[in-house]
Amino acid sequence: MARWEVLGRRAAGAAWSTVGSVHAPDIEMALLLARDAFFRHGEGADLAVGRGRLHGSAEDPPSAADPAPDFSEFRVLGGGELLRFWTDKSYKLQRGYAGLGAERRRALARVRQAGAVIDRPRPPDRRQRRDSPAPAVRRPPAPPPIDWSDVEPHTGLLLALGDDDHILGHRHTAWTGVAPHLEEDLAFSSIAQDEIGHGLVWYGLAAERLGTDVDATGLGRQPDEYRHALLCEQPADDWAYTIARHLLYDLAKQVRLDTLAESSWAPLAEATGALRRELRYHRWHAEAWLQRLAASTVARERLIAALRRALPEAVALFETVPGEDALVTARVLPRSHRDQLAAWFDATADALDAAGIGDLVDRTLEPPSAGGRRGLHGPEFMIVWEEMTALYRSGVGER
Amino acid sequence: MTARVTAEAVRAVLDTVPDPEMPPVSVAELGMVVDVAVDGRGSVRVDLVPTFSACPAIPVIREDVKRAVAALDGVSAVQVRYVSGVVWDPSRISPEGQRKLGAFGIAPPGPAQDPALLQIGGVTCPTCGSRDTVTDSPFGPTPCRSTHYCRACRNPFEAMKP
Numbered sequence: 001m002a003r004w005e006v007l008g009r010r011a012a013g014a015a016w017s018t019v020g021s022v023h024a025p026d027i028e029m030a031l032l033l034a035r036d037a038f039f040r041h042g043e044g045a046d047l048a049v050g051r052g053r054l055h056g057s058a059e060d061p062p063s064a065a066d067p068a069p070d071f072s073e074f075r076v077l078g079g080g081e082l083l084r085f086w087t088d089k090s091y092k093l094q095r096g097y098a099g100l101g102a103e104r105r106r107a108l109a110r111v112r113q114a115g116a117v118i119d120r121p122r123p124p125d126r127r128q129r130r131d132s133p134a135p136a137v138r139r140p141p142a143p144p145p146i147d148w149s150d151v152e153p154h155t156g157l158l159l160a161l162g163d164d165d166h167i168l169g170h171r172h173t174a175w176t177g178v179a180p181h182l183e184e185d186l187a188f189s190s191i192a193q194d195e196i197g198h199g200l201v202w203y204g205l206a207a208e209r210l211g212t213d214v215d216a217t218g219l220g221r222q223p224d225e226y227r228h229a230l231l232c233e234q235p236a237d238d239w240a241y242t243i244a245r246h247l248l249y250d251l252a253k254q255v256r257l258d259t260l261a262e263s264s265w266a267p268l269a270e271a272t273g274a275l276r277r278e279l280r281y282h283r284w285h286a287e288a289w290l291q292r293l294a295a296s297t298v299a300r301e302r303l304i305a306a307l308r309r310a311l312p313e314a315v316a317l318f319e320t321v322p323g324e325d326a327l328v329t330a331r332v333l334p335r336s337h338r339d340q341l342a343a344w345f346d347a348t349a350d351a352l353d354a355a356g357i358g359d360l361v362d363r364t365l366e367p368p369s370a371g372g373r374r375g376l377h378g379p380e381f382m383i384v385w386e387e388m389t390a391l392y393r394s395g396v397g398e399r
Numbered sequence: 400m401t402a403r404v405t406a407e408a409v410r411a412v413l414d415t416v417p418d419p420e421m422p423p424v425s426v427a428e429l430g431m432v433v434d435v436a437v438d439g440r441g442s443v444r445v446d447l448v449p450t451f452s453a454c455p456a457i458p459v460i461r462e463d464v465k466r467a468v469a470a471l472d473g474v475s476a477v478q479v480r481y482v483s484g485v486v487w488d489p490s491r492i493s494p495e496g497q498r499k500l501g502a503f504g505i506a507p508p509g510p511a512q513d514p515a516l517l518q519i520g521g522v523t524c525p526t527c528g529s530r531d532t533v534t535d536s537p538f539g540p541t542p543c544r545s546t547h548y549c550r551a552c553r554n555p556f557e558a559m560k561p
Contacts, residue, residue, distance in 0.1 A: 187538035197453020273486035274452050281537050
């Protein structure tokens, strides 16, 4: 593969200077690589690549008129062209999210207009060319329909646990590819993957009780049959809010898993083992970001505003589940959600205090008496639901 | 007349089923096998534990194990289950598994870690053997791996998370 010398100049008409070299099979690829390697932040007005004797040493500087007389092949990518070829990275910037609210409202209006889409599953898309026979689809025997809003309390608890993790994990994935830096991209994607995986653990137990499969449990329900708390469905369009929610949720999850580890119902208690081990990494991550943002000035203000917004939403995680009294009496749920809320208030106050944020915890806040755990969700969830279940409802990849 | 399958034979074949993400190491060497049960009619049940709950390789490993066991002489049925009563951690990796992981460039977690603080320090560099290493990130290319840097030989490397 040929080596191409890369020349650049700050402004049109300025002197050329050598900036480095790239290896490429042809001149087009050389221009592309040179642009990405040396000019991606707008370092110059023009760049050029050429093959041949290295030109532009101190004794023999390249001239503006004839930058590379000895190059056998030479091409300049001029100012306008250079800009035109830059990849649009606006999504990497905070301001790249401007207008997202309006876009969401438009999407919501479209969803509402289509009404039927939310009211019932989309019919499977099986458009076939008329001359080709439809492929044989191996279908499992249709299971008896499940009334998801009227399952018994054990299963209802599992659905609430699974939906919280699953929906939040889905929201976390919004940062995949656009997190603040590369390592963070990996870290937050990994956390999102964990949350969805934890949802699967709870769904697995629920599916077993209902005699169905995890896909049907996690993706085969109508929006008002999901039982997650409001906090989990909010969009992740702001990093400060994302971190605030991540922190508050994982502190709540710690209280929850510590509680369930003592459950009299063995499958539930056993499931907490792996989840608690994995939660340590989430908490480490959330607390590292809390400290980092709290130590800044602008970020600190944004974090505090985000915490003020997320705290009342997070309280909804402690709404009672249907049939809670019986679950508590049987010690399936060894601590009521009210008691768990008190423990979470303490843990949250401690965490914020340790980061020097001060006392933002309002202990008079009450979870809703009938909210997410009873299928009531905000309009944001319709968008999540549409996106999350689209593939399942299309019937593609049916097993 | 087919031979009667034994739990030992099943365990031996599990030692040859590679992990899809780290093929030099078998699922048995990684400590994923919890239990093997064989009945008199050649019906085999294998209980596994995943390294992390959200491991995307879970269904792949289930099928690989099922296929490998079914190919044994005298096996009439295979059931592969993931069980939740056991929590995987890297102490389940066999010495041979640790050696193979090291040769693949992935260190087992070091002795100096503090699980409470997740200071994944003192991990031995799989390239040069130095313990003068630092953690880059607890979140590596798979949920069960973290990324590290060796100050002695200046190589980045991965480790199994504690």
